[in-house]
Amino acid sequence: MINLVSSWFKVSLSCLALVFSVSVLAEVRIQDSQGEQAFSQSPVRIAALSWELVEDVIELGLEPVAIPEREAYQEWVAQPVLPASSVDIGGRAEPNLEKLAQLKPDVILIGAALKDIQAKLERIAPVVFFDTYQRDHNNQEKADQVFLTLAKLLDKEVHAQAKLAARQQVFEQLRGQLNAAFPAGLPKVTSLRFASTTSAYVYGDNAMPQYALEHLGLQAAMPLASTQWGVTQKRLKSLRGIKEGVVLYFKPFHFEKKLAKSPLWRSMPFVKQGNVASVASTWTYGGAMSLQYLAQAMTDSLLEVAKQQ
Amino acid sequence: MMRFLLLCVSLPFICVLSLQIDSDLSLWQQWQILLSQELDQSYEQIDWAYSRLPRLVMALLVGACMGLIGSIIQQLTRNPLLSPATLGSSSGAWLGLIILAVVWPEGQSQYQVFAAMLGACIALALVLMICGVRNLTGLSVVLSGMAVNLLFGAIAIALILMNDQYAKNLFIWGAGDLSQNGWEKVYWLWPHCLLGLAILGFAGKPLDLLKMGQSAASGRGLNVAALFLVLMLVGLWMLSAAITMVGIVGFLGLVSPNLARLIGARAAGKELYISTLLGAILLVVADSLALYLNTITFEVVPTGLTTAFLGAPLLIWLIQKRLSQQDKIAYLTNYSKASFTSTKLLVSGLALLAIVLLALLTHMDDGLNFRWPDEFAWPIRWPRIVASLAAGAGMAVSGVIMQRLIHNPLASPDLLGVSAGAVLALVATSGFLGWRIGELGPLVAFSGSFLILLILLVLGSRFRFAPAPMILTGVALSAFIETLVQGVLMKGTEEVYDILRWLAGSTYRVKPDQAWVLMLGVSVLILISLSLHRWLTLMSMGREVAAARGVNVKRAFILLLILSVSLCSLVTSILGPIAFVSIVAPHLASLLGARQVSTQILLSALLGAGFLQLADWLGQMVIYPNQLAAGTMAAIIGGVFFMLLLLRNRSVS
Structure with a gap:
């Protein structure tokens, strides 16, 4: 009986403590893609399990303790540079949960790829879920929103605002360069990634490269309906519709020389006019600040085009 | 004979029809291009001459290769269930390409052919090793082929998952894509197809002898082992070449020879000819379908897909029609003499x-x-x-x-x-x-x-x-x-x-x-x-x-x-x-x-x-x-x- 009373007492006490901690101590409240989350204090040890979230955390001036696929990130995303302290915990789709637990994170940031194992992750640390890429929202606005929400969670809001303002300045500056390079008016531009010498993944509405171009004041040369990732596969032939515009293609493309030699490619209106250039390898499914890297890389290529004319 | 002639006549018609899909050029203009070899710089003409025409030739070459090889394999093994795909070659080629893409991405523009061929040959060697060259007549070889397909497929998937960004561009090959950019691939492939002409010319008689059974054929002075080795190697060489160029296009090798026999090809040589012809016709039809679908949908429709839509029902129909109960073997216990304790x-x-x-x-x-x-x-x-x-x-x-x-x-x-x-x-x-x-x-x-x-x-x-x-x-x-x-x-x-x-x-x-x-x-x-x-x-x-x-x-x-x-x-x-x-x-x-x-x-x-x-x-x-x-x-x-x-x-x- 005494046992029962004491255990009841314990339970009610802990309930009280719980209520207390949520209502009074909760200092950070954020909205992730599933609703409101409350944290008693800003997490310090951050596990970012998706590359765009890794980018965001680093851009906020922090070093995530756990990240997936270190080598592949350095190869394909590259910017921002990974801190040496971030530990590789394995694949983006199947991160090593035990290794993650050993790193004792305060919070785990995930994207859509890991939503179905949220319950497993929650045993390790609170999970914050950001669904950046969706067909029915604006991916870039969402990326900015995710960036700001993260900033709020990590107590870096001032830093984040400064970063976004700096990004805006970079856009202005790049736009100035472009305007100077194309005195007759800015061309329309479409970017793509070749899949073979006969087909390409074209970035259309809701694609990050497309948003980057929009921020530079450039319109799409080949308007494409919005999709989840913003990319649509197209036959080479359908590119001939781009009569006036410029085509930028992302590297790496290992059949570049073969394509350049082919009569089909050479008879494209934009190739004949010299309105084509390659873009240095850049990650096209990134976070808020990746837009800036995209804009820089694509501006470099466009300046090349302008120089050739 | 009539049917054979009919097929021969229908092929050019189908080809001409196929060339009309998704082209703004009139038949007369197309004819002019063929005759004069001169192009003005309009995109339509260049597209027709450097994309559509090579694509048609490619479909003819690849389809014919597949039909011919299917017939050879089935006649050599006297197994109507065999096709190049069941021998594991496409999964081998697929794995070869993926390994190349992961290990040496820059080498892809030069060495894809080599990687795919090597993969295909290794896969075939494995299949032959598993079931034994003498056991090519039964269901075992189909199952061995499936086993090798499973193994290679598993390795390929693991490699793709570990290197997702590298493998992306290969998916289009995996889907079987016939689209061409210039004549380069056709120029590369056609010399390999000359081997096929040699087979058509000389393989008929020895294959007819083989129909009487291996011992009877040897009795008449046929070196069965040599025939087998030469035809198999030549066939699979052509096959690897074709797969490397267009990717995985299934069903043709299995369907064409069976269809040829169904419409009355009795003699070995005749079956080779008709199967070759049927393979070419089927692939051109499937490719035309893909071309047509590409004009009415926003998605890219690969030829491998339309071939499967044509081939799978045909194959299932053939299985229903042709195969009776033939296996009456009891469960094979060829294992150990150890007793269970x-x-x-x-x-x-x-x-x-x-x-x-x-x-x-x-x-x-x-x-x-x-x-x-x-x-x-x-x-x-x-x-x-x-x-x-x-x-x-x-x-x-x-x-x-x-x-x-x-x-x-x-x-x-x-x-x-x-x-x-x-x-x-x-x-x-x-x-x-x-x-x-x-x-x-x-x-x-x-x-x-x-x-x-x-x-x-x-x-x-x-x-x-x-x-x-x-x-x-x-x-x-x-x-x-x-x-x-x-x-x-x-x-x-x-x-x-x-x-x-x-x-x-x-x-x-x-x-x-x-x-x-x-x-x-x-x-x-x-x-x-x-x-x-x-x-x-x-x-x-x-x-x-x-x-x-x-x-x-x-x-x-x-x-x-x-x-x-x-x-x-x-x-x-x-x-x-x-x-x-x-x-x-x-x-x-x-x-x-x-x-x-x-x-x-x-x-x-x-x-x-x-x-x-x-x-x-x-x-x-x-x-x-x-x-x-x-x-x-x-x-x-x-x-x-x-x-x-x-x-x-x-x-x-």
Whole structure:
């Protein structure tokens, strides 16, 4: 009986403590893609399990303790540079949960790829879920929103605002360069990634490269309906519709020389006019600040085009 | 003869028609281009001359190659079920390309041909090694080919998943794409096709001799071995060349020769000609369909897809029409003379226990450590362990039943297209609802598997469930579904990797309740199998024996088939496809001397559970902190082990 009373007492006490901690101590409240989350204090040890979230955390001036696929990130995303302290915990789709637990994170940031194992992750640390890429929202606005929400969670809001303002300045500056390079008016531009010498993944509405171009004041040369990732596969032939515009293609493309030699490619209106250039390898499914890297890389290529004319 | 002429005449018509699709040029303008070889700079003309025309020529060349090679292989082996794809060459070429893309991406523009050819040749060599050059006439070679396909496919998926960005551009090749940019590829391919002309000219007579049987042919001075070697090598060389250029285009090699025989090609030479012609016609028609679909949809439709849409129904129709009950072999027990003792069961049980302990105790933090899992590791580990044990046991028993039912030690339920059905259901539902595959429950996968079973039962009742057509129908269905999936993969967006990840067969995402459901379901189904052991014993002695002992053969067959497929689908729906356990575990059990059905079921279950758990554990160790899926590891270890076993068997006998 005494046992029962004491255990009841314990339970009610802990309930009280719980209520207390949520209502009074909760200092950070954020909205992730599933609703409101409350944290008693800003997490310090951050596990970012998706590359765009890794980018965001680093851009906020922090070093995530756990990240997936270190080598592949350095190869394909590259910017921002990974801190040496971030530990590789394995694949983006199947991160090593035990290794993650050993790193004792305060919070785990995930994207859509890991939503179905949220319950497993929650045993390790609170999970914050950001669904950046969706067909029915604006991916870039969402990326900015995710960036700001993260900033709020990590107590870096001032830093984040400064970063976004700096990004805006970079856009202005790049736009100035472009305007100077194309005195007759800015061309329309479409970017793509070749899949073979006969087909390409074209970035259309809701694609990050497309948003980057929009921020530079450039319109799409080949308007494409919005999709989840913003990319649509197209036959080479359908590119001939781009009569006036410029085509930028992302590297790496290992059949570049073969394509350049082919009569089909050479008879494209934009190739004949010299309105084509390659873009240095850049990650096209990134976070808020990746837009800036995209804009820089694509501006470099466009300046090349302008120089050739 | 009339029919042959008719085909010859129809080909040019089809070609001209095909050239009219998606082209603004009039027939007269096209004719002018052909005659004058002069182009003005309009895009339409250049497109026609450098894209459409080479594409047509490519379709003709590749189709003809496939038809010819199919006919050669089928005549040499006198096996109407064989095609280049069943000999593993396309999966070999696929793996070769992926390895090149991962290891040396810059080399792709120069060495793709080499990589694909090497892969195709290695795959073929493996198939021949497994089934033996003398055994090319039966179902065994089809099953060996499927085994090699599974092994290579598993390795390819693992490589893609570990290097997702590198492999992206290869998906379009995997889907079979005939689109051309210039004449380069045609120029490369046509000299290889000259070999085909030589075959057409000279192979007819010796192949006719071969029809009388090997000994009779040798008696008339034919060097059978040399003929076989030369024709096979030349054929597969052409095939590798064609695959390398256009990617995976299935069905033609299997369908064309059978169709040729159906319309009355009796003599060997004639069959070669008609099959070649049919292959060309079929591919041009399929490609025209793809071209047409490309003009009315926004998506890119690959030719491999339209070929499958034409070829799969044709193939299933042919199977229904041509194949009667031909296999009447009893279950082949060519294994060991060792007798089964309870000590062996005990040792197997202990080994299983050791494997489970190994999985629980090993930790990879700063070096290899052994300790009891802590509060974090425990909830992560136990669902995986329970799931892989149950899945291993389930697949093993499923294999025992299938092998005894089909009378072939290489048969396995996933060959019937069960896992292909599951993946189709997942891909279709996720596409329809816009959810990612991980969010769909196992029920979707399970219903997909059962849909395929239902189709098989309906189709199978026509030929009274004879094993060979049953397996072939399954193979045709899964090849068809695989092509559909390749068509989806071609989109190349991030979520297509979900499909591949599911195909790898991983325990990573198993939830605790799913693990228990799996364990419970598998246990119940194994108990049912044990209670039906008398049926299975009699059925494996042959249908006549079973019928004589008062078994309702048809009902017993259907029930046992459902049992086997249920086990396989249950496992597949929760983990994804798990290959090879269903072949290796029963095989091992027989090696250990388990002859009776019930002992084989029990021992296989133990061995299967241990094997899959070991595979899962190894998968988590070898590339820590990354992991390889249990299905991948099982396919790699099982595949290699399986080949070694067969080699050893061969050298003993």
